[in-house]
Amino acid sequence: MNPRRNKRGKTKWQPGPDRSRKPSFQKLEDVNNLKSRILTYVGQGKFDRARQSLGFLRENSQDRLDLLAKSLCDLANQIPQSDWKLELYREAEGLNPGDPITLNSYATALANVGQTDRAFQLFDRSLELKDTETVTLTSYATALANVGQTDRAFELFDRSLELKDTETVTLNSYATALANVGQTDRAFELFDRSLAVKPEDKITLLQFGLFLEAQGRYFDAIEYLERIPLAKTGGRWAGFVCLNLGRLCYQANQRSKASEWFERAVEYSDDAMASKLYAARHILATDPYSKDAVAILQAITEAMPGHGPALRMLHLNLGLKEQYERFGSDSEEDERQDRELLNRAIYHKILNEIGIFKGIAQRLAKKTESEALRRIIEDIEAISEGIARRRDAASAQLETVPADDYDRILRTIADTAHDISDFVNNEMAVLKERVRRLSKRAEDAALTDKFQRLLGQIEFTESGLNDLKAINETIRLHVNAFPVRDLFANWQQNPELGDAVITVHMDNPDSVFHGDEQKIKAILKELVDNTRKHNPPKAKLRIRLISRDVDSLPDYVLPGKNIPGKRKYLHIGYRDDGEGIPEEKKDWIFQPLKTTSAEGGGLGLFIIRKTVRTMRGYILERGVYGTTDGARFEIYLPYGAEQ
Known part of the structure; x- marks a missing residue:
């Protein structure tokens, strides 16, 4: 309203231009400022303030619902919280149900959280609206490949490449999907085509490097990741590349170079503790119980004593003595x-x-x-x-x-x-x-x-x-009373098993033990199977099982640690005359999904250890590699479960 003077000199208010109607460029600027503010609040954990600003964004865009839908998609794409992300995409779809890009973005987010039925419906709707959209074709194909529907996935990848055969996102996604089902030759071809289009593309170089890693070509993988221009990339992405380079260097046994890459990852990061944690995790994936990784984790917990992930990783990777001193029993x-x-x-x-x-x-x-x-x-x-x-x-x-x-x-x-x-x-x-x-x-x-x-x-x-x-099956124990001799009865009655001869010596056959008899028998069977599996060239294997009662743990089980009070243990000894376990592999034989055999799944000894720990016992390997001792396991299980 503008004031004007009438003939009597009094002020009269008349309507002026509507200042609420801003030019489109100014409205767009306001929308972008609000989006930036929302993301800042989310990054700071101020979710109430973020939602308040989101309300302002909605009010500011009432006359441009297409702009509001696009803004909601932009926000959803950058917000890490999956529930809120899906909520924003759902709102955007309601505002602009005929936009293929909105439908594709929402479908991709749903597929990423496993809601594939709804995701595939939205992908189909998007393609009905525009069946030549390569982004939708590639996203749909990737989602299908991730759930094993590779025929349909490869068909959509091919359609996308027919429309644009130089699209690196499609080439990389297709190559990755092929590699996951063992079609490595075709995957190589597509990665090469992608690099021919964009030789310095960071996504292609990273994905190709990880693909080469899966083929065991660590040095080639390092070469491709080192070609990524970190100075141009900057920020978290550069830190992520450095973490992967550190991990690859560890796998290639380039330890000092790996440490340098991990240090660079911390420099690029805006969260030094998170980067250190990732570095430790990458080291442990290659080198379980690594002293370098344990030192990193201990530094984190000294700076942040309540850091849960670091404490859990320490718990899994400290030795028996250190674990007992720091944590006591498993939580x-x-x-x-x-x-x-x-x-x-x-x-x-x-x-x-x-x-x-x-x-x-x-x-x-x-x-x-x-x-x-x-x-x-x-x-x-x-x-x-x-x-x-x-x-x-x-x-x-x-x-x-x-x-x-x-x-x-x-x-x-x-x-x-x-x-x-x-x-x-x-x-x-x-x-x-x-x-x-x-x-x-x-x-x-x-x-x-x-x-x-x-x-x-x-x-x-x-x-x-x-x-x-x-x-x-190790989740719950079925405790019952039985004489110790029952654990070894089968081996005494059937001392020969294929190429193995088993002898049993018991000092305590009449002792009554309260525990899970079947699980202890399964432990012994797994050890026998391991001996036979890892010593195929040996014509005749000799395995010796012993049992006795002891009033306390030997010092070498928990060296330097005095456990208060006395407790009786059932000690089971296992020895074979095979090749034994090399020193460099002893640190990780009890780790999950690690194996020294081409036939093994890497869970046998891990399950044994978890079962023994569930019984509040201990297991360790004390053989000397290169001697006639072979493998030598000692198991200590406490009496007293009946109490």
């Missing part, structure tokens, strides 16, 4: 997190084996045009979907369980693992029989070999399923 929370981590790793392994199985079947189906093989491929896809459904159901169930209800949480995890294992084992048994029948009907030797490879892949999958069951 329930650590046990739950360890088991969840292992379950995720083994689920990934099973899905990977199933994906490889499917890839072999697809190549065979193309060559033979076999309808039976196509049905097998459909059944494989159904198995992957069945696993996903069961895991989603378990996640939903766990959300209803109180965080401190340890028994119910572990029981749910274990029940899900057993359900999935039984389901997949049953389905695989049917597939195995069908593949065998096809193999018998094969017309030439080359085709028979391929069917045999299919059968071998089924066995790899079954091995993963057995691992999944095994790590969850």
Whole structure:
């Protein structure tokens, strides 16, 4: 309103220009300022202030709903909290349901949190609106590949490249998906094409480097990652590259160079403690129990005594003495997190084996045009979907369980693992029989070999399923009373097992022990199986089992530590006359998913140790490599479980 004078000299108010209607460039500037403010508040953890500013953004954009939808997508893309991210995408879709980019962004976010059914619906809607959008085709293909639907994924990747064969995002994503199902030659070709388009593209160089790492080509991987222009990249991304270079250098046994890269990662980071934690994690992935990693973790906990992740990693990687001094016995929370981590790793392994199985079947189906093989491929896809459904159901169930209800949480995890294992084992048994029948009907030797490879892949999958069951069977102990002699009765009655001769000596056959008899027997069987597996050239293996009661732990179990009071232990000794365990491998033989055998899954000794620790006991290996002693394990289990 503008004041004007009338003839009588009095002020009269008249409408002037509407200052609330700002020029479009000024409105855009206000929107960008609000978005920047929201992201700043989120980064500072001030979520109430962020939501308040989001309200201002909505008010400021009421006459431009398309602009508001785009702003919400921009925010969702940068906000780390998945629930809020999905909330913003959902609102953006409601404001602009006909925008393919909005639909694609929302679908990608849903796929990343496992809501694939809804994600695929949105991808389909986006392609109905614009079927030539390479971003949507690539995102959809990547989401499909991540859940094992590789046929459809590869079809969409090919469509995207037909539209634009120089799109590096598509080339890299396609190459990664191919590598994940074992088609490495084609993956190499696509990575090369991507680098020919953008020789210094940081994403391509990183993904190709990680691909080379998976092939065991560590020095080549380092070479490609070192080509990334860190000065141009800057910030967190540069720190992430440095962390990966440090990890690769550790794998290539370039320890001093690895330390330099880890130090550079800290320099680039705006959170030094987080970068140090990642550095320690990368070192431990290659070198479990590493003194360098332990020193980093101890430095973190000295600066921040309550740093939970660093404390948990220390707990897993300190020696027995240091662990006892610092933490005492295992906590329930650590046990739950360890088991969840292992379950995720083994689920990934099973899905990977199933994906490889499917890839072999697809190549065979193309060559033979076999309808039976196509049905097998459909059944494989159904198995992957069945696993996903069961895991989603378990996640939903766990959300209803109180965080401190340890028994119910572990029981749910274990029940899900057993359900999935039984389901997949049953389905695989049917597939195995069908593949065998096809193999018998094969017309030439080359085709028979391929069917045999299919059968071998089924066995790899079954091995993963057995691992999944095994790590969850140590959750609960079934304690009963039994004489010690019962532990060794089978070996006394059947002293020869293939190429191994087993002798038993007991000083305490009549002692009554309260514990889980079946699990202790399983430990002994696993040790015998390990000896046979790791010493195949030896014509005749000799294994000796001994047992006795001791009134205290030997000093070398917890050196320098006096445990208050006295406690009686059942001591079980295991010795073989095989090659033994090299000194450089002793530090990590009890670590999960680590193995010294091409046949092993890396869980046997880990499960033994977890079982022994659940019984409040100790296990250690004391053999001397290169002598006639071979492997030498000592187990100490406390009496008194009946109390």
